[in-house]
Amino acid sequence: MGFTERLLSTVMSTIENLYTKPQIITNLLTTSTVVLFLAVLAVVRAIQHYRYLLTLPDGPWGVPVLGSLAKFTKPFHLQMYEFSRQFGNFISVRMGSQIIVCINDAKTIRKIFSRSEFVARPKSALDCIVEGFGIITADGELWKKQRKYLHKHKMGLKFWGNVSETMEARVSHEVLDCLNALTKDTNEDPSTDSTGVNLSPYLSCSISNVICSIIMSTRFKHHTERFAKFINYFDEGFRLFTLTGPTIFLPFLRFLPNIRNVVKKLRANRFELLEFVDEIVEDHKANLADRKLNGDCSSEPRDLVDQYLMEIKQRREEGTLDEVFDDKDPETQMKQVLMDLFSAGFETVKTSLLWTFIHMLRNPEVKAKVVKELEGVVGPQRLPTMEDMAKLNYTRATIYESMRRTTAVPMGTTHSNTRPVLVDGKLIPTNSHVIPNLYAVHMDPVEWPQPEEFRPERFIQPDTGKVYKPKNFLPFGTGQRMCLGDSLAEMELQLFFASIMHVFDIDCVDPEKLPSLDGNFGATLTPSDYNVKLTPRNIEALVTANLKAKPANYMHMRTYGC
Structure with a gap:
């Protein structure tokens, strides 16, 4: 005994x-x-x-109530990376009332996230805001049904024919619009020669237009008040949500006045966004009604909103709404899915591009190689295409190296498990917060020698010169909860980056003040604001692209700001 x-x-x-x-x-x-x-x-x-x-997996010791919270002296991803250096790649950390299991190597991340027990999302004190709607925080049967539905209908592109070609046409249209806006504004404002241009608002508008045009046939003109207001709700939402972070680990904090005010503001922001989406949905309903009135009953859906509305109508008539929407109100679910797809498809792409341009400013020798490759493959008379990207190995490798060195979402997306699970002999208790530390994966000195250095050659096979993705490269995560729009995101990154680099020379406004690599950690790791000096180089490529532009697929779009 x-x-x-x-x-x-x-x-x-x-x-x-x-x-x-x-x-x-x-x-x-x-x-x-x-x-x-x-x-x-x-x-x-x-x-x-x-x-x-x-x-449990090894990790730092904590104290009652607080756990190891007092030991966090750095941004979350850096602190977890430091813990992994002490306790191994598979660690557990008690933070307040929650067990955090952090995985710091690609092999274990793939092994764990391939299991069905880890497709859940952790519960938090803020679940009352979204109320289980959407796709990002959805769980169980609703998540399975909605993800299957979105895959089936290609996020609204299924009925436009070849999905890849349609995606490229949408992205290329917004790339051209972005280049035109940058050219116009720099030409009209001579002060930009000395002050430079902040690329962020241009990329924000153009990248948001890609996803908005696909899922709800909506676009914004650059510098419009409506877009500024729309995007501000998302930006403020990301910032406010970061402020509520401690309530995940110490739920009682949500009763404090300042936290309650933040939650109230988050609810108000969501309501405003739902109102905007509701306006778009009502436009679609009216359009569908007009098409039916005109005898166009067999018309295919133009986008994801049309597809949802047609599905809801059919399911209501058949009494089978639960087969797609579980027990949720179908229209509220649709609206939250639209907002989820926008936030997921906009912020990470924009952030990754901003980091990539910073690396160009900090690594002029890499920038010169990218420009040389673009000149050799594309030439001065046109803009890059996806067909070109297959030959632009160094340019693609540069994008991948930027995504490795400054991962936009360093802690990936948090998963949870529906039952206790043993992994490598260690217990992951039910409802743990299971987090992939992509920063640690991408900065592992064993897998990536001298990880602090920016070297696109890491992604080029020495024997063939072709670009490839090592197994330890996971910018979009892995497993059943992997990013839905990874192929669209890659296309956007490649076409926006290659086109801007092809049309303009990009330089620092002040060579003595390079943009910092110390990002601001929140929902994403964002760089601090910076300006660049743009000098037209292949402006004839832009002229040719405008002459050949075919906006036929945009005739049905609603564009705010016209």
Whole structure:
């Protein structure tokens, strides 16, 4: 019999005596006896808890209530990376009331996230804001049905014919619009020669137009108040959500006045965004009604909104709404999915591009090689295409190296498990927060020698000169919860980056003040604002692209700001 078992036996024997021999209670209930009794219980509980901790992945010790929160002195991804250097690639950290399991190597991330037990999302005190709608925070059957639905209909592109060609046409249209806006503004404002241009608002508008045009046939003109207001709700939402982070680990904090005000503001922002999406949905309903009135009953859906509305109508008539929407209100679910797809498809692409241009400013020799390759493959008379990208190995490798060196979402997306799971002999308790540290994966000095250096050659096979993706490169995550739009995101990154680099020379406004690689950690790792000096180089390529532009697929679009 072990020590713990002997202690429990003594405690149970004492309790039995108290019940069977009440005459001795008075003698036993002295202060010293009660203290000893409680001490024994405390020791037993401590031993049990210690044994439980030994079943978990290794990690730093914490204190009651706070766990290891007091040990966080760096941004989350950097602190977890430091812990992994001490305790291994598979670690657990108690943060307040939550167990955080952090995975810091690609092999284990793939192994864990390929399992069906880890497709859940962790619950938090802020679930009341989204209320289980959408695709990002959805769980269980709703998530499975909606993800399957979005895959089936290619996010609204299925009925436009060849999906890849349609995607490229949409992206190329917005690339051209972005280049035109940059050219126009720099020509009209001579001060940009000295002050430079902030690429962020141009990329924000053009990249958001890609996803908006695909899922809801909506676009924005550059510098319009409506877009500024629309995007501000998302930007503010990301910022506010970061402020509520501690409530995930210390739920009681949500009752504090300042946190309650933040949550109230988040709800108000979501309501405003839903109102905007509702306006678009009502336009689609009116258009579908007009088409039916005109006898065009067999018309195919133009986008994801049309597809959802047609599906909802058909399912209502058949009484089978639950097969797609589970027990959720279908229109609210549709609107939240639209907002989820926008936020996921906009922020990470824009952030990755901004980082890539920073690396060009900080690594002029890499920039020169990219420009040389573009000149040789594309030439001065046109813009790059996806067909060109197959030959632009160094340009693509440069994008991948930027995504490795400054991963836009360094902690990936948090998963949770629906039951206790043993991995490599260690327990992951039910409802743990399971986080892939993509920063650690991409900065592992064993897999990536001198990881701080920017070297696109890491992604080029020495024997063939072709670009490739090593197994330890996971910018879009992995597993069943992997990014839905990874192919679209790659296309956007390649065409926007290659086209801007092809049309303009990009330089620092002040060569003595390079943009920093110290990002701002929140929902994504974003760079601080910076300006670049743009000098037209292949402006004839832009002229030719405008002459050959074919906006036929945009005739049905609603463009705000015209």
